[in-house]
Amino acid sequence: MNSPGTPQTPGGDRSSRSGGSTRSAGTTRPNEHAASGRGALNRDLIVSAAIEYVDEHGLAMLTMRRLGEHLGVEAMSLYRYVNGREDLLEEIVRRMVDGLHVDRARRELLAGPGWQAYLQWLAHAVRRLARQHPQLFPLIATRHPAAPWLRPPLRSLDVVEDFLATLVDRGFTMENAVMAYRAFTSYLLGYLLLEVSTISGRTVAEDSLTEVANSPPPSPIPLDDYPHIQRVETLLSQDHTDLEFELSLEDMLDRIERLLASDLT
Amino acid sequence: MNSPGTPQTPGGDRSSRSGGSTRSAGTTRPNEHAASGRGALNRDLIVSAAIEYVDEHGLAMLTMRRLGEHLGVEAMSLYRYVNGREDLLEEIVRRMVDGLHVDRARRELLAGPGWQAYLQWLAHAVRRLARQHPQLFPLIATRHPAAPWLRPPLRSLDVVEDFLATLVDRGFTMENAVMAYRAFTSYLLGYLLLEVSTISGRTVAEDSLTEVANSPPPSPIPLDDYPHIQRVETLLSQDHTDLEFELSLEDMLDRIERLLASDLT
């Protein structure tokens, strides 16, 4: 019966679009909500606690009731500030990705003058984010984008605006900026999703209560019948991830550059 | 109390590894389970029904109870054949990906003699799969791989074995085959995840009961403050997906080729 367009909750308006983005997301001083007294609940705090909780226990464990408990509050209280579980997940994603937005001046400093330097900086920032929150990155990657100009993992209007503005500043046509945006996002998405999913392997206990003596051999798949896999097993298990990222990123930038050149013919 | 290592269910052993892989997965004659009489329930049928159900209603709607209802059976009956919901999801993924495995002779015919032709063929096969089951592809993409040699979206031992064997046959060293495997999977994963997620936008009703007059304007995000996004809005909404896929795929193959060349120095 309640029209979902009007949240009626405080903090429902994209919390402080310009102010809050410089302090890196998810950094609520961790002691503060331990001493939760009376009206110490609000949207930002809930989202921070949720991120913390997922980092520690995994996404499947994030439950309105458990999150309430984690905050020392009944689950129903959360609904004052968050429009249900879906809204909470969406807000988590927004908060994490918005951390990538910095104002123009600071961006110039960080990234240097060229478009390659900017894309290098952005790619590394996204990678840092993914590796800091391996449980959350799949959420960023697969939640349905609200619009075609919010391609994962760059799911923030601010960040996409930065992206396009920077490239156009550096001489890209609109068409080329869009193609670069497409190439950049799909490269980053695929690479980081795979890197993160092989890393976070058994970082999380998943459900650490009942299954303790169960997982030590995660799954000793018998590789008879698969001679080639068997032969490269050790190769595949190694992670030369750092070097591989740099090289494939450079390749991707070269591809964009080639794209520009072919445009002048 | 029950040790989870011993499923005690029929079909628990990775159903007929050599026999069942040639008939393309997901092809249970669709009329058959309409006339479900007595013992007409089995693992394959359950998995097929689940795939059908997700294609139609979306992943979030797939529930043991609803799937039971869809099959004309009480939900509890499913537990004879499927080791819980997680096991069902895993089996769905396996069934879909196994459809990419064809025997060597047939593969030569389809793909031609070169490694490029094989990778072209495989890439298009995966893309076909992704577009046929847009609701399921994110599952393939993000479910935790059981081993590092099962990188999404190629989550099948048979398919990965095919991949490596074919490349080594064509003269790749093991190291290069593995690098190609890495590059191929992360390219395909990123590209297809983004293509599918922008396509399946509102293919599914999500929950078509209560919210009917709600979604027509999916989310008219106000784009003031975002001049560049606004200017490229129409560009970003277009889908030149087919051509883009071919071009970026060729680029990726070129990258592998360059990789081989640099190896000879």
Place this chain on the structure above:
DNA sequence: ACCTGAACACCGTTCAAGT
């Protein structure tokens, strides 16, 4: 203004019991 108790409809899963 902010939180809670109680309730509703719905989950996944187990197990003794039916046929």
Place this chain on the structure above:
DNA sequence: ACCTGAACACCGTTCAAGT
């Protein structure tokens, strides 16, 4: 051998009620 009824623990969510 195969399916079901009943039950358990746990969800998300609503709303009148407490403070």
